[in-house]
Amino acid sequence: MVKFSNLSHSLAGKLIIAIGSLMVLGSLAFGTLFIHFEQRQLVENLVNYASSLADLVNRSIQYGMLSGRRDLMRQDLQMISEGKRVRFIRIYGPDGKLRFSSEAPGVAKAPGASKTQGAPYEPPAIRVKDINALATTHSIVGAGAQKTLLYITPIKNGPRCHAAACHFHGKGNNVLGVLEEGFYTKDVDRVVSDNKIGTALIGGLFILVISASLFIILYRLVSKPVALLEDGMKRVADCELDEPIDINTRDEMGLLARTFNSMMQDLKLYRESRDHWAHNLEEEIKRKTGEMMRTQESLINTEKLASLGRMSAGIAHELNSPLTGIITFAHLLRNRVPDSDAEAREDLQVVIDQAERCAKIIKGLLGFSRGAGFEMTQIGLNTLLESTISMISHQSRFYNIKFDLRLSPGLPPVFADPNQIQQVFLNMLMNASDAMDQKGFITITTRLLPAEDGRRMIETEFTDTGPGIAEADLLKIFEPFFTTKPVGQGTGLGLSVSYGIIKKYGGDILAKSVPGQGAIFLIRLPAREKGDEDADEKHSGD
Amino acid sequence: MQTKSILAIDDEEIVRMCCSRILRTAGYDVDTSSGGPGALEMTEEKKYDVVLTDLKMPGMDGIALMVELKKRLPDARVIVVTGYSTIETATRAMTMGAYNYLEKPFSPESLLAVVRDALGEKV
Numbered sequence: 069m070v071k072f073s074n075l076s077h078s079l080a081g082k083l084i085i086a087i088g089s090l091m092v093l094g095s096l097a098f099g100t101l102f103i104h105f106e107q108r109q110l111v112e113n114l115v116n117y118a119s120s121l122a123d124l125v126n127r128s129i130q131y132g133m134l135s136g137r138r139d140l141m142r143q144d145l146q147m148i149s150e151g152k153r154v155r156f157i158r159i160y161g162p163d164g165k166l167r168f169s170s171e172a173p174g175v176a177k178a179p180g181a182s183k184t185q186g187a188p189y190e191p192p193a194i195r196v197k198d199i200n201a202l203a204t205t206h207s208i209v210g211a212g213a214q215k216t217l218l219y220i221t222p223i224k225n226g227p228r229c230h231a232a233a234c235h236f237h238g239k240g241n242n243v244l245g246v247l248e249e250g251f252y253t254k255d256v257d258r259v260v261s262d263n264k265i266g267t268a269l270i271g272g273l274f275i276l277v278i279s280a281s282l283f284i285i286l287y288r289l290v291s292k293p294v295a296l297l298e299d300g301m302k303r304v305a306d307c308e309l310d311e312p313i314d315i316n317t318r319d320e321m322g323l324l325a326r327t328f329n330s331m332m333q334d335l336k337l338y339r340e341s342r343d344h345w346a347h348n349l350e351e352e353i354k355r356k357t358g359e360m361m362r363t364q365e366s367l368i369n370t371e372k373l374a375s376l377g378r379m380s381a382g383i384a385h386e387l388n389s390p391l392t393g394i395i396t397f398a399h400l401l402r403n404r405v406p407d408s409d410a411e412a413r414e415d416l417q418v419v420i421d422q423a424e425r426c427a428k429i430i431k432g433l434l435g436f437s438r439g440a441g442f443e444m445t446q447i448g449l450n451t452l453l454e455s456t457i458s459m460i461s462h463q464s465r466f467y468n469i470k471f472d473l474r475l476s477p478g479l480p481p482v483f484a485d486p487n488q489i490q491q492v493f494l495n496m497l498m499n500a501s502d503a504m505d506q507k508g509f510i511t512i513t514t515r516l517l518p519a520e521d522g523r524r525m526i527e528t529e530f531t532d533t534g535p536g537i538a539e540a541d542l543l544k545i546f547e548p549f550f551t552t553k554p555v556g557q558g559t560g561l562g563l564s565v566s567y568g569i570i571k572k573y574g575g576d577i578l579a580k581s582v583p584g585q586g587a588i589f590l591i592r593l594p595a596r597e598k599g600d601e602d603a604d605e606k607h608s609g610d
Numbered sequence: 611m612q613t614k615s616i617l618a619i620d621d622e623e624i625v626r627m628c629c630s631r632i633l634r635t636a637g638y639d640v641d642t643s644s645g646g647p648g649a650l651e652m653t654e655e656k657k658y659d660v661v662l663t664d665l666k667m668p669g670m671d672g673i674a675l676m677v678e679l680k681k682r683l684p685d686a687r688v689i690v691v692t693g694y695s696t697i698e699t700a701t702r703a704m705t706m707g708a709y710n711y712l713e714k715p716f717s718p719e720s721l722l723a724v725v726r727d728a729l730g731e732k733v
Contacts (some may be wrong), residue, residue: 384693385666385693388693388714389620389624389693389715392625392714393624393628394715395716396627396628396631396632396716396718397631399717400631400632420717423715424715424717427715
């Protein structure tokens with residue numbers, strides 16, 4: 069809203085002050101001129117009146133003179149002088165001396181004379197150099213109550229006069245006397261004064277009304293929209309972009325507001341898109357970082373397994389020969405011990421058993437160094453699982469375990485070495501059996517996962533009814549040599565070898581568990597698609 | 611019956627010792643050699659019925675030795691002994707002419723079993 073203290077600085081205020089000042093100046097000039105012309109008009113009217121009165125006086129004198137009835141003439145003049153506007157009538161002779169005055173001696177006052185002057189007034193004689201050259205004049209003399217319009221006109225000689233029988237005036241006398249009339253000007257003054265007040269009042273009112281109307285119009289057309297625009301700009305500066313400026317006029321202000329609103333809308337869209345983009349970028353960075361970390365982790369694991377493979381192959385080779393020696397000579401020694409010394413034979417049997425256990429660990433380690441010379445082929449995972457189950461079900465450790473196979477029919481094949489995949493499956497089943505103390509249920513489920521990045525994966529799920537895996541252990545179970553089995557029972561290599569095999573085929577292996585509710589292992593392998601076969605054939609063709 | 615002759619080749623003495631002790635105890639005539647060139651020299655003087663050879667040895671490896679031996683002793687049966695307990699290595703050796711394979715570490719029973727099999731004796 070416009071504050072009145074700021075009015076003089078505002079556009080509307082400045083306009084009002086400028087237009088108001090111009091109107092005041094104009095009104096003053098107009099009023100002055102109007103009063104001036106009106107006054108002149110009024111004085112002229114009075115002069116005209118004086119002229120007609122002089123004419124009447126002239127006729128009355130002429131008649132009185134010609135008829136020789138001076139008393140009648142004086143009576144007429146006295147009567148005329150009693151007119152409302154007439155102050156006095158004086159007549160002077162050709163010598164300039166006063167011959168007649170409508171004023172009673174001692175009552176009449178000289179124009180401008182003070183009231184306190186008690187002496188009888190005798191109007192002065194008119195000093196005339198050449199009475200024949202006298203012209204009719206008028207002037208205003210005196211001030212206030214004494215203000216008088218003086219009208220002086222010669223009384224001319226006419227043919228009726230110089231031809232009269234009295235022969236008082238000869239033909240050579242052009243002017244017989246001077247007539248002086250005095251008129252009150254208070255009527256003129258009053259009208260002028262009234263008009264001055266009226267003009268001032270009307271002018272003032274006019275200026276006031278115009279200024280007020282101008283203020284209202286400017287307030288509505290300029291100040292209010294400007295204030296709204298200013299508010300809008302402040303909101304934009306404060307980043308509040310939701311409320312548009314509410315100006316719906318069709319003038320420039322409305323156009324400005326609409327342009328501004330559209331700019332605000334654009335700004336809002338830009339800001340939203342920027343926020344959206346920034347948010348997405350953050351998500352994308354998080355996702356990519358996670359992906360990168362997983363890839364890196366997987367690379368580290370693969371590299372770990374590869375170096376472990378190289379190392380274990382070397383160790384295995386070096387250890388196999390000494391182990392052969394230990395086993396052989398323990399056997400030879402045991403064979404030499406007489407049957408009666410059962411204790412010695414048992415002791416040697418311990419040596420043989422432990423050496424054979426070492427051999428088993430080495431065999432496990434060699435799982436890492438495998439790789440060359442494998443036969444890659446199309447495998448039906450369902451068939452492979454069924455044959456694996458039938459193979460192990462005769463082993464004593466699986467006697468008390470019930471299998472529940474939930475195999476999804478019509479799965480696409482995977483392309484891998486069947487021995488290796490079977491090794492992974494065996495590992496899962498052995499771990500489950502060990503975890504359940506060789507009794508319980510193992511559920512095996514296969515399913516085709518929806519395509520991701522154009523690749524379909526087949527998931528094989530192993531669920532047991534064992535005690536499950538502690539959360540802290542879940543992170544470590546795929547690390548080599550990590551085992552929760554009692555000393556001597558586990559090498560800690562089974563899962564890491566499985567991990568290496570599945571990763572090699574572009575798959576994934578995951579473990580989930582709620583402690584107390586069994587463990588779930590998910591093995592995902594890429595499905596072999598139609599196009600892959602063609603690609604392989606091409607390769608074999610090379 | 612003539613005593614069967616067996617040649618055991620391994621770069622490691624302990625393996626050679628094991629072979630000779632087990633097979634001699636079982637009544638066979640056993641010679642040992644620590645490497646390919648020595649073994650080939652020995653075949654110049656003596657015929658062997660069975661040759662046991664390690665696959666990985668410095669100098670000449672088991673496969674190359676086996677190929678040479680097959681030229682000199684076409685009737686001898688070669689058993690490869692491998693430290694790499696992988697079916698693949700053994701199968702490769704067998705396609706090259708080996709009669710059988712034996713995984714290290716072996717027990718006396720398994721050594722005797724493959725040797726007797728190679729000699730055509732009843733296991």
